[in-house]
Amino acid sequence: MAQFVDRRLNPRDKSLGNRQRFLRRIRSEVKRAVDKAVAERSIADVGKGGSVSIPSDGIDEPQFHLSRDSGEREFVLPGNKEFVAGDSIDKPKGKGGGGGAGRDPGAAGRGEDPFSFALTEAEFLDILFEDLELPDLVKTSLKDAKAKEFRRAGYSSDGTTPNLAVLRTMRVSMGRRLALRRPSASEVEKLEQELEALRANSTVAMAERQRIVHLAREIERLKRRQRAIPFLDPIDVRYSRFSPVLVPRAKAVMFCLMDVSASMGEREKELAKRFFILLHLFLKRKYERVEIVFIRHTDEAAEVDEQEFFYGRETGGTVVSSALKAMMAVREARYPTGDWNVYCAQASDGDNSGSDSRECVALLSQALLPLVQYYAYIEIADEDAPLDRSGKELWRAYAGLKEVAPGFAMARVAHRADIYPVFRKLFAKQPSKGAAS
Amino acid sequence: MTTASLEATHALHPGGKLLFDGAEWDFQTVRRVYDAVDAIARDELGLDIFPNQIEIISAEQMLDAYSSVGMPLMYAHWSYGKRFARDEALYRKGYTALAYEIVINSNPCISYCMEENTMAMQTLVIAHAAFGHNHFFKNNYLFQQWTDPAGILDYLDFAKRYVATCEERYGVEAVERTLDAAHALMGQGVFRYPRAPKINLAEYERRRRERIERDEQDYRDLWRTVPGGKPARANDAVDEEARERKRALRLPEENLLYFLEKNSPKLRNWQRELLRIVRNVAQYFYPQRQTKLMNEGCATFVHYTIVNRLYDKGLISEGALLEILHSHANVIAQFDYNDQRFSGFNPYALGFAMVQDIRRICEAPTAEDREWFPAIAGREDWPAVLRDVWANYRDESFIRQFLSPRLIRRFRMFALADKASDPKVHVEAIHDAEGYRRVRSKLADSYDVAASEPDIQVVEADALGDRPLVLRHTMRNGVTLADLGKDATLRHIRWLWGYDVRVEEKAG
Numbered sequence: 001m002a003q004f005v006d007r008r009l010n011p012r013d014k015s016l017g018n019r020q021r022f023l024r025r026i027r028s029e030v031k032r033a034v035d036k037a038v039a040e041r042s043i044a045d046v047g048k049g050g051s052v053s054i055p056s057d058g059i060d061e062p063q064f065h066l067s068r069d070s071g072e073r074e075f076v077l078p079g080n081k082e083f084v085a086g087d088s089i090d091k092p093k094g095k096g097g098g099g100g101a102g103r104d105p106g107a108a109g110r111g112e113d114p115f116s117f118a119l120t121e122a123e124f125l126d127i128l129f130e131d132l133e134l135p136d137l138v139k140t141s142l143k144d145a146k147a148k149e150f151r152r153a154g155y156s157s158d159g160t161t162p163n164l165a166v167l168r169t170m171r172v173s174m175g176r177r178l179a180l181r182r183p184s185a186s187e188v189e190k191l192e193q194e195l196e197a198l199r200a201n202s203t204v205a206m207a208e209r210q211r212i213v214h215l216a217r218e219i220e221r222l223k224r225r226q227r228a229i230p231f232l233d234p235i236d237v238r239y240s241r242f243s244p245v246l247v248p249r250a251k252a253v254m255f256c257l258m259d260v261s262a263s264m265g266e267r268e269k270e271l272a273k274r275f276f277i278l279l280h281l282f283l284k285r286k287y288e289r290v291e292i293v294f295i296r297h298t299d300e301a302a303e304v305d306e307q308e309f310f311y312g313r314e315t316g317g318t319v320v321s322s323a324l325k326a327m328m329a330v331r332e333a334r335y336p337t338g339d340w341n342v343y344c345a346q347a348s349d350g351d352n353s354g355s356d357s358r359e360c361v362a363l364l365s366q367a368l369l370p371l372v373q374y375y376a377y378i379e380i381a382d383e384d385a386p387l388d389r390s391g392k393e394l395w396r397a398y399a400g401l402k403e404v405a406p407g408f409a410m411a412r413v414a415h416r417a418d419i420y421p422v423f424r425k426l427f428a429k430q431p432s433k434g435a436a437s
Numbered sequence: 438m439t440t441a442s443l444e445a446t447h448a449l450h451p452g453g454k455l456l457f458d459g460a461e462w463d464f465q466t467v468r469r470v471y472d473a474v475d476a477i478a479r480d481e482l483g484l485d486i487f488p489n490q491i492e493i494i495s496a497e498q499m500l501d502a503y504s505s506v507g508m509p510l511m512y513a514h515w516s517y518g519k520r521f522a523r524d525e526a527l528y529r530k531g532y533t534a535l536a537y538e539i540v541i542n543s544n545p546c547i548s549y550c551m552e553e554n555t556m557a558m559q560t561l562v563i564a565h566a567a568f569g570h571n572h573f574f575k576n577n578y579l580f581q582q583w584t585d586p587a588g589i590l591d592y593l594d595f596a597k598r599y600v601a602t603c604e605e606r607y608g609v610e611a612v613e614r615t616l617d618a619a620h621a622l623m624g625q626g627v628f629r630y631p632r633a634p635k636i637n638l639a640e641y642e643r644r645r646r647e648r649i650e651r652d653e654q655d656y657r658d659l660w661r662t663v664p665g666g667k668p669a670r671a672n673d674a675v676d677e678e679a680r681e682r683k684r685a686l687r688l689p690e691e692n693l694l695y696f697l698e699k700n701s702p703k704l705r706n707w708q709r710e711l712l713r714i715v716r717n718v719a720q721y722f723y724p725q726r727q728t729k730l731m732n733e734g735c736a737t738f739v740h741y742t743i744v745n746r747l748y749d750k751g752l753i754s755e756g757a758l759l760e761i762l763h764s765h766a767n768v769i770a771q772f773d774y775n776d777q778r779f780s781g782f783n784p785y786a787l788g789f790a791m792v793q794d795i796r797r798i799c800e801a802p803t804a805e806d807r808e809w810f811p812a813i814a815g816r817e818d819w820p821a822v823l824r825d826v827w828a829n830y831r832d833e834s835f836i837r838q839f840l841s842p843r844l845i846r847r848f849r850m851f852a853l854a855d856k857a858s859d860p861k862v863h864v865e866a867i868h869d870a871e872g873y874r875r876v877r878s879k880l881a882d883s884y885d886v887a888a889s890e891p892d893i894q895v896v897e898a899d900a901l902g903d904r905p906l907v908l909r910h911t912m913r914n915g916v917t918l919a920d921l922g923k924d925a926t927l928r929h930i931r932w933l934w935g936y937d938v939r940v941e942e943k944a945g
């Protein structure tokens with residue numbers, strides 16, 4: 001007899017373990033492919049995963065094969081329409097033409113064709129952000145900031161009414177009633193019905209009269225017992241128990257500052273945008289509770305939403321300090337330092353007036369840097385400018401900050417493909433505290 | 438529903454006998470169809486099958502099954518992940534369609550049917566896999582000798598758990614390294630020549646436990662390398678001892694994995710066990726590779742015959758029959774050698790044609806058939822003839838015995854000889870009276886799995902001294918080993934053996 005089984009209900013992802021093993025094995029190749037994809041793709045597609053191609057060297061499964069170009073072989077083919085025995089045919093160029101019936105087209109690892117397959121979004125981002133971590137987050141937040149949170153922890157026999165666990169209470173009550181043999185309502189009702197029927201009967205025999213008396217007594221006894229054993233006793237009552245648990249708090253707020261003034265051309269804006277996109281993806285991926293504040297500035301700064309930040313249009317002069325001030329205001333209003341780790345990333349083309357740059361440095365070193373965990377500044381350089389040339393106004397002004405504030409980092413990018421390495425460098429896992437100092 | 442359309446529905450069911458109507462399937466219908474197919478398979482074809490277990494799976498699960506060589510469970514290895522990634526990419530892009538079914542040589546016999554199949558396709562698949570392949574697995578001598586269908590799933594379950602335990606104990610990398618090396622030798626990990634011992638995988642597992650216990654109780658320093666302070670002996674005594682050791686290794690040995698498992702001086706016990714697992718899996722699949730043509734021929738013939746009988750009995754509609762025949766025709770398409778799509782003989786096409794041909798020879802033999810096949814021409818009980826063929830042959834002997842001149846003509850087969858040094862290929866024989874036997878024999882040769890794979894044996898090894906391992910590739914017709922993969926495979930063997938390995942090629 002045949003069995004029919006519906007396997008569609010089985011858990012999915014049976015191959016997941018093997019897939020992870022495979023990905024681990026080709027890690028470095030995939031990483032190269034992902035880096036390339038990040039450099040080439042349009043902003044909206046970066047995080048979407050998708051197809052990657054890797055060279056097939058590392059994933060060959062070698063075996064002994066028979067050589068195709070030595071010795072002699074005989075084979076049979078179908079579809080002869082022109083030849084008779086004794087004919088000779090020129091060998092076709094290339095791969096031995098037709099090759100005989102023994103050929104196995106599935107033989108793995110032949111030739112240098114790249115192996116291409118699709119990465120899921122999660123895999124893509126994991127590889128993209130491997131080894132990256134917001135600096136010091138663990139140190140200052142996970143260790144110190146713990147929040148009390150109440151979690152379900154079974155049942156207890158005392159508590160407040162809103163926490164009454166009705167089902168559990170009824171269960172306990174039923175157990176007690178069964179154990180004490182409390183007569184059920186239906187039991188009593190059955191006897192009462194019988195009594196009713198007997199009484200309704202006009203001709204009553206002796207035996208039945210006795211039965212009536214017996215029934216009446218029995219009903220009385222049961223009812224007494226029902227009263228003595230309550231349906232719901234206070235000892236039955238159960239409450240859901242909640243116990244406080246200390247959970248690490250990894251709340252972080254990330255300020256994204258960008259210059260969108262006239263001196264920032266399309267290219268500069270696009271490069272800056274890519275940096276923030278990466279940052280954005282990184283934060284969303286790595287930390288569950290991260291808030292992001294977007295502040296763009298020309299000669300005056302404004303907090304905007306994500307869409308406006310990346311795609312809105314506005315032009316004007318350049319006053320960088322306006323953005324720093326706006327950021328300070330937002331932080332004070334919404335993110336008191338006790339609860340939040342503050343991170344900041346600023347992108348600019350480096351054009352600024354000398355006096356404002358000095359104001360920026362003063363603001364940063366005195367007010368901002370002590371409050372933030374990390375401050376990254378990227379300067380968008382000219383495409384043809386060599387990166388080692390000393391930077392522009394803001395770069396030169398900021399240069400001194402590196403020494404005084406350990407949480408300050410700066411980098412210059414000129415090309416799309418530079419963004420990602422710089423991003424990695426800025427947010428690379430920092431050496432442990434001891435090694436750093 | 439209006440009366441008119443009710444009547445229309447009735448018209449589709451002459452006598453209400455149809456098993457199903459329309460494309461949708463459900464479990465009740467599948468069961469009804471199964472019973473109808475079962476009746477024909479047993480009563481008319483006399484098939485003898487393992488109990489069936491038919492499982493409905495989704496496309497994703499089919500991809501899972503692909504990647505683990507069609508088995509419902511398999512030990513973990515990255516190469517299966519690679520296969521999955523590749524198949525998935527091809528499938529998602531629409532380059533390949535998935536199989537309608539996969540069937541596993543186990544008892545009970547498990548067939549996977551895709552949920553996307555229409556009811557007509559499920560009918561085809563049940564007849565094809567659950568009866569055709571199932572009968573072949575149960576009755577063919579190679580499967581009977583070499584596989585243990587009742588134990589395979591338990592064994593794979595053990596293998597899976599064992600590999601997982603090893604990964605925990607010795608690290609994923611170390612296990613992977615060993616399995617990589619073992620996989621490279623899978624082709625050389627089967628016994629081809631000796632008569633098969635009766636395989637019982639549960640027994641294997643029991644013996645393994647005993648082995649471990651014995652080893653623990655009775656530790657012998659078998660692989661001791663340091664000679665210590667033994668007195669020097671005469672040279673010939675040393676030689677004699679070396680010969681003695683070699684005899685103990687029972688060389689030459691064709692099963693490289695077996696040899697390394699038993700004799701490698703460097704492998705640890707768990708690694709030997711991994712080698713044994715890979716070897717057992719390879720051996721389990723060996724009969725399938727030798728009977729691909731027959732197996733598909735048998736299954737295709739069975740589904741073709743059964744669905745036609747279902748139609749004759751008025752159990753399936755003309756529409757369903759046409760749908761089935763349409764995909765049947767796709768499956769048995771054979772392209773000519775100069776067609777772009779040609780990739781060797783299609784086992785479905787040739788296998789089905791040969792089985793049909795045998796039936797024809799039984800039912801309506803020509804004078805030529807009587808001359809070529811006196812034993813079966815005109816036999817009335819063709820199902821019995823077919824059952825006997827399915828039970829007692831493999832692809833190579835099947836072709837050698839039963840390929841008829843009529844089929845050679847129909848496929849317009851021709852035999853070619855190709856010498857590497859010669860810029861031309863020579864036509865040796867075509868489908869004419871002089872050529873039949875030659876074509877048939879050459880085609881049979883090309884289905885001999887042992888001949889299409891390199892014959893590599895261990896010929897020399899010494900567990901003492903500098904321990905070189907010598908492999909010999911016995912060449913057939915001067916065909917050498919391909920450079921591609923040779924060095925990488927040798928590196929794997931060297932790693933398994935722990936000392937120098939070389940391969941010599943010798944004309945056979």
